[in-house]
Amino acid sequence: MKSLQDQDPKVFKLLEEETDRQNYNLELIASENFASRAVISxxxxxxxxxxxxxxxxxxxxxxxxxxxxxxxxxxxxxxxxxxxxxxxxxxxxxxxxxxxxxxxxxxxxxxxxxxxxxxxxxxxxxxxxxxxxxxxxxxxxxxxxxxxxxxxxxxxxxxxxxxxxxxxxxxxxxxxxxxxxxxxxxxxxxxxxxxxxxxxxxxxxxxxxxxxxxxxxxxxxxxxxxxxxxxxxxxxxxxxxxxxxxxxxxxxxxxxxxxxxxxxxxxxxxxxxxxxxxxxxxxxxxxxxxLEDDFKTYQTQTQKNAKAMANKFIDLGYNIVSNGTDNHLILIDLRNKDLNGKIAEEALGNAAITVNKNMVPFDTESPFVTSGIRIGSPAMTTRGLKEAEFEQIAILIDKVLQKPTDEENHKKVEQEVRDLCDKFPLYDFVTT
Known part of the structure; x- marks a missing residue:
């Protein structure tokens, strides 16, 4: 039987592109994570x-x-x-x-x-x-x-x-x-x-x-x-x-x-x-x-990272729903920044930071626009990032959202993202 690369180079190339995206983006969608090679196998x-x-x-x-x-x-x-x-x-x-x-x-x-x-x-x-x-x-x-x-x-x-x-x-x-x-x-x-x-x-x-x-x-x-x-x-x-x-x-x-x-x-x-x-x-x-002992360590770090990031956002003047977090996610109401979720998601995506627009309580925008973004810590904690890096990410997000239409600014932040990702490598394979 042929390998995927030999059988279907088009699909294989798409998998290479997605692997590169995951390796060099800050994955902050709260419902996503990175499975191990064993799970993928x-x-x-x-x-x-x-x-x-x-x-x-x-x-x-x-x-x-x-x-x-x-x-x-x-x-x-x-x-x-x-x-x-x-x-x-x-x-x-x-x-x-x-x-x-x-x-x-x-x-x-x-x-x-x-x-x-x-x-x-x-x-x-x-x-x-x-x-x-x-x-x-x-x-x-x-x-x-x-x-x-x-x-x-x-x-x-x-x-x-x-x-x-x-x-x-x-x-x-x-x-x-x-x-x-x-x-x-x-x-x-x-x-x-x-x-x-x-x-x-x-x-x-x-x-x-x-x-x-x-x-x-x-x-x-x-x-x-x-x-x-x-x-x-x-x-x-x-x-x-x-x-x-x-x-x-x-x-x-x-x-x-x-x-x-x-x-x-x-x-x-x-x-x-x-x-x-x-x-x-x-x-x-x-x-x-x-069931292994280090999974407890991982979950504890996931919580610590979310709390550290939430506190940094508060320091930066963002409205965090419920003023913090107990778990792995942060919900940010952007109305005090004169932004909506759709604009924020697109601007951050241009800088290789992946979040999702999200409704906030008592939202005044439609579900297709929203007044907020949702940010989660599980995936980047899997990569090994800790509190200092999550505070750094909050600062990078703020850099983008201060100038959401500035493409040159997006490029500068994207390079900072790439430098950070290089310190915490993820996947060295495309298929198992």
Missing amino acids: AMGSVLTNKYAEGYPGKRYYGGCEVVDVVENVARDRAKDLFGADWVNVQPHSGATANAAVYLACMNPGDTLLGFDLSHGGHLTHGSPVNFSGITYDAKFYGVEKDTGRLDMNKIRDKAKQVKPKMISIGASAYPRDYDYEAFRDIADEVGALLWMDMAHTAGLIATGNLRDPLPLAHVVTTTTHKTLRGPRGGMILVGKDSENTLGVTARKSGRTKNWGEIFDSAVFPGTQGGPLMHVIAAKAVAFGEA
Whole structure:
């Protein structure tokens, strides 16, 4: 068989270009990270050839002896990593994991109480343009205008008012930790299931750097990239205590299966066909890496870097939503700088600094323009940068945003970015 370079030089050249972009850009998108060579190797393996509908020991295809073991390794490592009683590692993405939770827990038209997307929530938590908002009666809670934080008393009042079937926690742009005990009290008070989507913060939760939702949420979903630093994919987890509560709920609703079986059925055949066994192998590798001692060191540095950068931005006069961060991300409201997110993203991109425009709470711009940008520390922490470098990056960002249309200034900053990237090399390969 030919190599990729020989078979398709056009695609190979594009991969070279993307490798160069990743090597010589400051990757600050909070939902992105750099997977290890081992993870990438597993994802590009011969397991991509294997169809394996069903679950280990219960497949609809023959020849699954090896992939059964692979999936069990991934499940066992995920349980160890998060202290879970049950996991499903088959979801192709966080969105499909969430879809399976909806299918298992709710009926069309049931009420969901979720975190407002415009305040930092996630698309799949009831946005009217997403299946979750189209299929279910979505109501929302949000942050307070003066603090940028959640007010649990107001969330309780909202839950009493709308009486949801399920309450969701989790966000794509909320820089603070969650009070899971208060959320569970609210859920119990109104008779709702409690679901945590920890896609952004899973790595920090796994190492104890943030509070653990598994003992209190009935069900937890996550992506396996972002702070977990694995392949792009999803997962569903149930904690030991939550399984008991869910079992009671299942019996009361007339269900005869336990919740693990219900969620399994919601993934396959409910929302997906065959699992991506090469990705599941890569998940197993990533979970193994996350169980190593240095992963805790990495997550702690990720937090330190985000805090250092947030403080530097505050020193530079930027409006940081909630005035800081507990996790890996920073949300910047640019209105006091007379800028919008679209202009900032484009200007920074011209200087080899990759961020994304983002809605901020009580935004006055459209989602296509936005009043802010979102910045995350996971990817550049993976490269080895520490607090001093993240403070330097904040200064470089400020240089660009002071003169967002100055192309000569962009070029000067781009060279500084390249010099910084040279000190922290990333990938020395294009394909494995």
